[in-house]
Amino acid sequence: MSKLRLATVWLDGCSGCHMSFLDIDDALITLLERVDLVYSPLVDTKVFPEEVDITLVEGAVSSEEDLRKIRMVREHSKILVSLGDCAVTANVPSMRNPFGVTAVCERAYRENVKLDPGIPDQVVPKLLDRVRPIHEVVPVDVFVPGCPPSASVIQYVLMELIDGRRPELSTRTRFGA
Amino acid sequence: MSPVSNIKTLKIDGKDFSARQDETILEVARQNKIFIPTLCDLRGLSTVGACRMCLVEIKGTAKLLPACVTRVEEGMEVTTTSERLDRYRKSILELLFTERNHICSVCVSNAHCELQSLAQRLQITHVHFPYRYPKAQVDGSHPRFVIDQNRCILCTRCVRVCEEIEGAHTWDVMGRGIDANVITDLNQPWGSSETCTGCGKCVHVCPTGALFEKGRSVAEMLKRRNFLPYLTLMREERD
Numbered sequence: 001m002s003k004l005r006l007a008t009v010w011l012d013g014c015s016g017c018h019m020s021f022l023d024i025d026d027a028l029i030t031l032l033e034r035v036d037l038v039y040s041p042l043v044d045t046k047v048f049p050e051e052v053d054i055t056l057v058e059g060a061v062s063s064e065e066d067l068r069k070i071r072m073v074r075e076h077s078k079i080l081v082s083l084g085d086c087a088v089t090a091n092v093p094s095m096r097n098p099f100g101v102t103a104v105c106e107r108a109y110r111e112n113v114k115l116d117p118g119i120p121d122q123v124v125p126k127l128l129d130r131v132r133p134i135h136e137v138v139p140v141d142v143f144v145p146g147c148p149p150s151a152s153v154i155q156y157v158l159m160e161l162i163d164g165r166r167p168e169l170s171t172r173t174r175f176g177a
Numbered sequence: 178m179s180p181v182s183n184i185k186t187l188k189i190d191g192k193d194f195s196a197r198q199d200e201t202i203l204e205v206a207r208q209n210k211i212f213i214p215t216l217c218d219l220r221g222l223s224t225v226g227a228c229r230m231c232l233v234e235i236k237g238t239a240k241l242l243p244a245c246v247t248r249v250e251e252g253m254e255v256t257t258t259s260e261r262l263d264r265y266r267k268s269i270l271e272l273l274f275t276e277r278n279h280i281c282s283v284c285v286s287n288a289h290c291e292l293q294s295l296a297q298r299l300q301i302t303h304v305h306f307p308y309r310y311p312k313a314q315v316d317g318s319h320p321r322f323v324i325d326q327n328r329c330i331l332c333t334r335c336v337r338v339c340e341e342i343e344g345a346h347t348w349d350v351m352g353r354g355i356d357a358n359v360i361t362d363l364n365q366p367w368g369s370s371e372t373c374t375g376c377g378k379c380v381h382v383c384p385t386g387a388l389f390e391k392g393r394s395v396a397e398m399l400k401r402r403n404f405l406p407y408l409t410l411m412r413e414e415r416d
């Protein structure tokens with residue numbers, strides 16, 4: 001049996017979902033008997049592969065770079081999983097939305113900065129007007145709410161998907177869990 | 178002349194029940210352990226039918242009716258669970274999530290919130306509608322309590338408990354539709370209210386993290402509601 005190809009992607013989130021993923025501990029070994037981790041912030045691959053079976057996405061869509069990345073990821077992934085509240089609801093990153101991106105940048109890069117204040121126009125990706133959950137931008141196949149979803153939930157989701165089943169999540173996790 | 182019976186018989190989800198004619202469908206369902214989701218309803222307060230979570234189907238009526246304010250009738254056939262009801266209830270709940278900024282992970286009521294737990298019970302794992310992200314106010318001017326409009330679902334429990342139980346009528350609703358807000362006195366800072374007695378009943382009946390005690394951090398605000406039926410009962414005995 002050939003191994004499935006697993007990727008994980010980190011957009012606007014705190015990396016907590018990835019930490020929770022690592023928290024499955026020794027189950028990582030069992031997992032890696034079934035999948036190849038072909039792309040992830042946890043491995044060194046720089047380019048997202050052409051074909052991925054399962055992609056876990058942590059984080060909301062906040063910048064032009066996030067937008068470019070998630071569209072590309074969607075194109076090359078068979079199953080796209082919104083992992084965690086930031087991906088599913090935009091969560092804490094969305095708290096800037098009511099203020100507008102201009103006010104937020106002014107506050108972060110000018111008002112609270114003493115040394116060379118100014119809004120960056122290179123290297124740092126430009127922020128979108130609004131932070132949005134993944135499914136407002138590209139179609140999502142599986143939603144895993146939680147901040148972060150527990151290690152056991154992530155393990156369950158992955159094993160179900162690997163076995164070709166659809167995970168049943170409403171009894172296992174929720175917004176803010 | 179035959180005496181008019183004040184007992185009605187009806188069917189709920191295909192089962193026969195009898196009820197007093199002044200009882201609502203919701204009351205009969207609850208007495209018989211039939212789950213109908215609610216948010217604005219709270220035992221001990223008047224019913225307003227504001228949240229529409231308790232909508233049920235009644236045979237012979239095309240409209241869905243709120244179980245909390247619909248009284249039983251002879252021969253009524255009520256359906257509490259169907260695909261259509263599930264769709265409506267989920268949509269209502271999802272719209273509540275989009276209307277304000279409900280960030281569960283950083284909310285004082287995380288893990289103790291009726292909106293959050295109902296979403297889980299109705300198996301909502303994401304919201305299909307675009308979020309609005311309105312700019313909502315937080316008023317911390319009261320010495321002991323805070324109102325965070327980001328979390329308000331306009332159930333009006335605070336308005337009702339303040340008027341009906343405490344007798345102060347500090348809370349009310351201002352504006353219409355999407356502009357509606359709960360306010361204190363004449364839409365002034367809560368701390369400057371002359372009518373508020375500081376009793377905290379509004380805080381404890383609030384189903385979400387919209388009203389909370391100062392000093393509570395994420396997931397720390399537990400609400401105590403058991404006082405309400407006792408107070409109502411004592412009032413009735415006094416009257």
